[in-house]
Amino acid sequence: MSQNFNRxxxxxxxxxxxxxxxxxxxxxxxxxxxxxxxxSLNEPRPPNPEEYDNDGQTFNRYTLLGEHDALYMALLKExxxxxxxxxxxxxxxxxxxxxxxxxxxxxxxxxxxx
Numbered sequence: 001m002s003q004n005f006n007r008x009x010x011x012x013x014x015x016x017x018x019x020x021x022x023x024x025x026x027x028x029x030x031x032x033x034x035x036x037x038x039x040s041l042n043e044p045r046p047p048n049p050e051e052y053d054n055d056g057q058t059f060n061r062y063t064l065l066g067e068h069d070a071l072y073m074a075l076l077k078e079x080x081x082x083x084x085x086x087x088x089x090x091x092x093x094x095x096x097x098x099x100x101x102x103x104x105x106x107x108x109x110x111x112x113x114x
């Protein structure tokens with residue numbers, strides 16, 4: 001799928017963990033997803049898109065990424081190029097995989113902000 005997508009659906013596990021993170025931190029899901037995405041990008045191994053379902057929360061892309069959409073997409077495209085993947089063809093699946101993995105990993109490392 002090309003970069004022309006407006007809706008993003010994450011997995012059920014990530015959605016449940018987002019709810020817990022929101023309850024523990026008071027942060028909104030879109031900010032938590034942004035943090036998770038960056039956290040995932042920092043990991044050396046690529047996520048496997050097939051590990052995640054699409055039975056969870058759906059976000060509007062602009063709500064999720066805000067005015068920094070181009071920055072997040074540029075970071076992902078650079079990562080895809082480094083992994084010898086097609087930045088146009090693989091963009092959506094890899095984006096969703098990074099969101100899922102990132103939220104799940106952040107949940108494992110953050111309990112609360114108090």
